[in-house]
Amino acid sequence: MSxxxxxxxxxxxxxGSKVILTLPVTENLLQPFGILHGGVNAVLAExxxxxxxxxxLDKAHVAVGVDISTHHFRPVSSGTLTATATPDFVGRTTQTWRVEVRMGSKLTSVSTVTLAVRERR
Known part of the structure; x- marks a missing residue:
């Protein structure tokens, strides 16, 4: 299981121009103080x-994460998060994507994710 x-x-x-993911916030995703663990935002963004x-990419290539920066703006303790990713830069060997995570209309985090493009082995 992934x-x-x-x-x-x-x-x-x-x-290739937009990705939208959702994640229901469950107790398993909360840190001891009852708010969403910050690492969950990073996983969702990546x-x-x-x-x-x-x-x-074509079938001969893959993208692998090389850098992620996540800024947390609001605590979340319940509901469903929506992550929207759009490309900032797409090159031959790297791509950089901006990922905004929202709870309803409220921005909860923003991440910048850089990926390396590699040949599939």
Whole structure:
């Protein structure tokens, strides 16, 4: 089972120009103070960016994460998160995606994810 499946991440839209994922916030995703663990935002962002990057590549190539920066703006303790990823830069050997995570209309985190494009082995 993949980490995305284990956490409950659901794919809503996947293309080379936009990815939308949702994640119901459960007790298993909360840190001891009752709010969403910050690492969950990073996992959600990397999953969204990776799916978008892969959608832009042919079958001979893969995209692998090399850097992620996540800024947390609001605490979340329940509900469903929606992550929307869009490409900032798409090159021959790297891609950088911006991922906004929202609870309803409220921005909860923003991540920048850089991926390296490699030949599939």
């Amino acid at each position: 980490l995305a499946n284990y956490l409950g991440i659901r794919q809503q839209e996947i293309s 999953e969204a960016a990776s799916l978008g990057a892969l959608a832009r």
